Amino acid sequence: MANWLRGITATLVILGLWQGAISLWSLPSFILPSPLAVLDVLLTRWPMLWSHTWVTAQEILIGLALGVSIGLCFALLMLLFRPVKQWLLPILIASQAIPVFAIAPILMLWLDYGIASKVAMAAIIIFFPVTTCCFDGLRSTPAGYLDLARTLNANRWRTLWHIQLPAALPALGSGLRVAVVVAPIGAVVGEWVGSSAGLGYLMLQANARMRIDEMFAALFILSLFSVALYFSVDWLLKRSLPWHSQ
Amino acid sequence: MSQGFAISIQVNALRYPTKQAQPVLQDLVMQLPAQQWTCLLGRSGCGKTSILRKLAGLLEDAEWRGDIQADGQGLSGNIAYMAQQDLLLPWLSVLDNVCIAERLQGRSLSQDTRAKALSLLQKVGLREHAERYPHALSGGMRQRVALARTLLQERPIVLMDEPFSALDAVTRHKLQSLSFDLLKGKTVLLVTHDPQEAVRLGHQIYVMEGTPASAHLLPDLHTDPPRQLDERSAELQTYILRRLGGEHG
Numbered sequence: 001m002a003n004w005l006r007g008i009t010a011t012l013v014i015l016g017l018w019q020g021a022i023s024l025w026s027l028p029s030f031i032l033p034s035p036l037a038v039l040d041v042l043l044t045r046w047p048m049l050w051s052h053t054w055v056t057a058q059e060i061l062i063g064l065a066l067g068v069s070i071g072l073c074f075a076l077l078m079l080l081f082r083p084v085k086q087w088l089l090p091i092l093i094a095s096q097a098i099p100v101f102a103i104a105p106i107l108m109l110w111l112d113y114g115i116a117s118k119v120a121m122a123a124i125i126i127f128f129p130v131t132t133c134c135f136d137g138l139r140s141t142p143a144g145y146l147d148l149a150r151t152l153n154a155n156r157w158r159t160l161w162h163i164q165l166p167a168a169l170p171a172l173g174s175g176l177r178v179a180v181v182v183a184p185i186g187a188v189v190g191e192w193v194g195s196s197a198g199l200g201y202l203m204l205q206a207n208a209r210m211r212i213d214e215m216f217a218a219l220f221i222l223s224l225f226s227v228a229l230y231f232s233v234d235w236l237l238k239r240s241l242p243w244h245s246q
Numbered sequence: 247m248s249q250g251f252a253i254s255i256q257v258n259a260l261r262y263p264t265k266q267a268q269p270v271l272q273d274l275v276m277q278l279p280a281q282q283w284t285c286l287l288g289r290s291g292c293g294k295t296s297i298l299r300k301l302a303g304l305l306e307d308a309e310w311r312g313d314i315q316a317d318g319q320g321l322s323g324n325i326a327y328m329a330q331q332d333l334l335l336p337w338l339s340v341l342d343n344v345c346i347a348e349r350l351q352g353r354s355l356s357q358d359t360r361a362k363a364l365s366l367l368q369k370v371g372l373r374e375h376a377e378r379y380p381h382a383l384s385g386g387m388r389q390r391v392a393l394a395r396t397l398l399q400e401r402p403i404v405l406m407d408e409p410f411s412a413l414d415a416v417t418r419h420k421l422q423s424l425s426f427d428l429l430k431g432k433t434v435l436l437v438t439h440d441p442q443e444a445v446r447l448g449h450q451i452y453v454m455e456g457t458p459a460s461a462h463l464l465p466d467l468h469t470d471p472p473r474q475l476d477e478r479s480a481e482l483q484t485y486i487l488r489r490l491g492g493e494h495g
Binding site for chain 1: 303323329350351380381
C-alpha cells in the first residue's frame, strides 16, 4: 500500500473510532468534541490559530537549529579532546535527568516570557540525542577509511572534514529524526509554564474556558506540524544520503 | 611512474598487549625484491596482516622489535595500500574516489590529475562510470576503482591485503590479471590465504608457519608470473597447502 493511502486510511479509521465513541457513549462536547466540531473551529477560527501556530513553529525551528548546532559542537569537542569527553559526558547525562518541567520556570526567569525561553527549552530537549548520535557516528568511522587516510598522509583536520564528518552523517540524521519529533514538546512545555502566544498557550486558555474543540484544533495542528516536519526531514535526509538509503 | 625498490624485513618479535603469553611473530626474515610481486601466505591470525600494517605505518597497538630496510629510502610517502574492502567513500563519485589523495592532502584537483584519473579508469574499464557513485557498482567494479585509486598515487611500493578475496572466482581471476599488468615496475607485497592466487602472481612466495610464526621462502618457482594453472602450479598449491597444514614433507 502506498504511504499516502496508508496515511489517509489510518486518519479515517481514527476519525471513525472517535465519532463512534461519541455516538456510543453520548459524550458531551466539553468532554470530547466531535471531529466535525473540531473541523468547524479549524475553518472558522483559522486566522487566530495561524497566528499561534506561527509563534510555536518559530520556537521549534529556531530551537532545532540551535540544539543541532550545540549537539554537533559537543560531539566534535568530545571526539577531538578526550578530557572534554571525560568531563562533559557526565554533565550532559545529568542534565537529561532533570525534567524539562523543572527547568522551565528558571528559563522564564532568566530569558523572560518571550520566544527565547521556549527556543531554549526546545534546544535543551534535543541537543542530547543529537550529541550522542553524532558522537557515536564520529567515533564509529570504519577503521579502513582511517587507515586509507593515514596511508595517504592526511592530517587530523582533513581526515575529520573529508572522512569522519561525512561518515557520521547517517548517525547525525538519526539524531535529527528524533530531534524533530521531541522539539515541539520542549516548545509547548515552555508555553505552558509562561507565555502570551503559541499553541501551548492557546491550549491552556481554551481549557480554562472549556473550549475543548479549540483545544483539539490546536492539538491537531501541533500533531500535523510534527508529522510534516518529520517526513520533510526524512525525505531530505534520504535525498542527501542516497548511499545510506540503499 | 616511480619504480619500486627492494625492502628487507626482520622481525625479532611482535607481540600484542592482549596476548602477552607469547609473540605472534618471531625470528622472521623476508626480502621483497625491487619491482616484483612477493606473496605472503598464512592461516588466519598468523600475523601476516601485522607485517603489512607495520610496513604501511598502521601498526600501533603492538610491541615490535625488528628492522625494516628500504634501499636507503624511507617507506613513508612511498607506500600505497589496497585492503580487502575497497574503502570507497560512498558520498563521493567514482572519479572523486580515485582522486581522494588530492583532497586528503589539501590540494585542489588539477586538470592534469583529473585527466590521469580518467585515463586510469579507462584502463580498468570504468571510464563511463566516472560520475556514478560506489553503491551503484558491483563488488568487482568497486575493487577496480580501488586499483585505479592506488595507481594514481604513483607510489613505488604497493601493499595488498587480500584485495581479491571477497570476489567471485571469475572476477577475481580477471582482476588478478589486470592488477599484475598495471602494477608492473612496482614492488608489491600481496597478503593472501589463497595458494592459487599466490602461485599465479608471486615472483616469490613466503609461507608463514609455526607458533609464533616465521616466514619460509618457497624453493625455486621455475617460471615467471602470471602463471598458468597447469600441473606444476597444482603441485605447488598442494605443497603450500601441506605446509600451511603443518606438514613439512
